[in-house]
Amino acid sequence: MPIQLFDSLERKLKPLAPSHPDGVYRFYNCGPTVYAAAHIGNFRTFVVNDVLRRLLELEFPGKVVHVRNLTDVDDKTIKRARDEGRSLNEVTKQWTDKFHADCDALNCLRPHVEPTATGHIAEQVDMIDVLMKKGNAYRAADGSVYFKVSSFDGYGRLSRVKERELQVGTALLHKSQAVDADEKEDATDFALWKAHKTEDGANSWDSPWGPGRPGWHIECSAMSKKHLGDTIDLHTGGEDLLFPHHENEIAQSECCNGTLFAHHWYHSKHLLVDGAKMSKSLGNLYTLDDLKAKGFSPMALRYALLVGHPRKQLNFTLEGLHAAESALKSLRNFRTGLSSGDAGVFAPVFAALHDDLNTPGALGALFTIVNRGPAGVDAATFDRVMLALGLNLKASESPKADAPAEITALADKRWAAKNAKDWAAADALRKELTALGWNMKDAKDGYTLEPLKK
């Protein structure tokens, strides 16, 4: 059965297949803005997209190109750099490195190409230039360039903004694009190029329209064109990107290139925490580090992010994360009992994944097998299921295992000594742990404890 996925534009399930004769599947996923640590909501979107990428690679081996950008210049990144008295580059490098480390811990595959907005200024300027020449864009008095929404008949097809009541639609447009400021001919127009302002500091590039920086939407149109060509197979992101970001990307790309931009649009829904939208003020905004500090493994977070259907909102709770830890433990135990056997039992797991990325369906089908016991079940196919879901069972052991409190207290002390480079103390504590029957294994960002065999 081919992979079927809901298409947000045509509003129906459509099979995924490469549209180009070279058989290469072209997949673009909007990436993070690198000005702070990504939160677990962002990671829901990236983990869901990672499962999609893994399925595509199993389906079209060696023929998938996955591009995910880094937004490294915008109001937020510039503000952060200004507030901290650092260069934009220093700030975005720090948070890019952190994003990579978190993605690795969550076992998300790196995209094949990870382009940055600041690395593609020329491509963005070229695209804006074409839009100017074709009459789809205009330069305002202050030197900013705007896309003229009325010049593109297809505007609103993705978000159906024109189908809603005119007033509601216009209000929506006003609200979301108000930040693009004052010099526009029409409130619905959006910025392609933002003229330099004092608060932008040194973060400015030359252009035919004067110094400034690209608008946000144009970066994805330009990077997608450069790395995947004019027409791509699949474009994805979280639900908030559907409008205006993706609507604007379609307008820019289709007016510039004169051809279809994306065959398929996929939007996953947001993560809520304890039933509410995540926010710093509610104290319910978690990063991966927050959860690691509570003793959870990154793999448990990955699992917890997959227990809900990606096209439904998912409510995250710490109880859910505990349940994820024990589900992983069951999977680890189950794996130890497997040898070669029946591969077919896993067909319902793959069928669920192929049916609109139904991850809860897949996990349910998997646990039906686990609960029947390991007899006759094929180990290699089980591993293939883990690969598709990106569940690395080896990395999932929770750092404190089942060690008693006095053992973890000693281990914590040794970990701290080691981090403080107090090797003598660290050695002495290791000996104490050994004498008590425990082996402490160090990894890059934590440790595991194993009882010594008697």
Ligand code: AMP
């Ligand atoms: P940003 O770094 O803000 O551009 O967001 C990166 C990705 O995370 C985008 O695809 C967003 O749609 C997605 N995202 C933001 N908030 C959430 C959330 N609460 N749940 C799931 N995805 C989110």
Ligand code: ZN
């Ligand atoms: Zn984008």
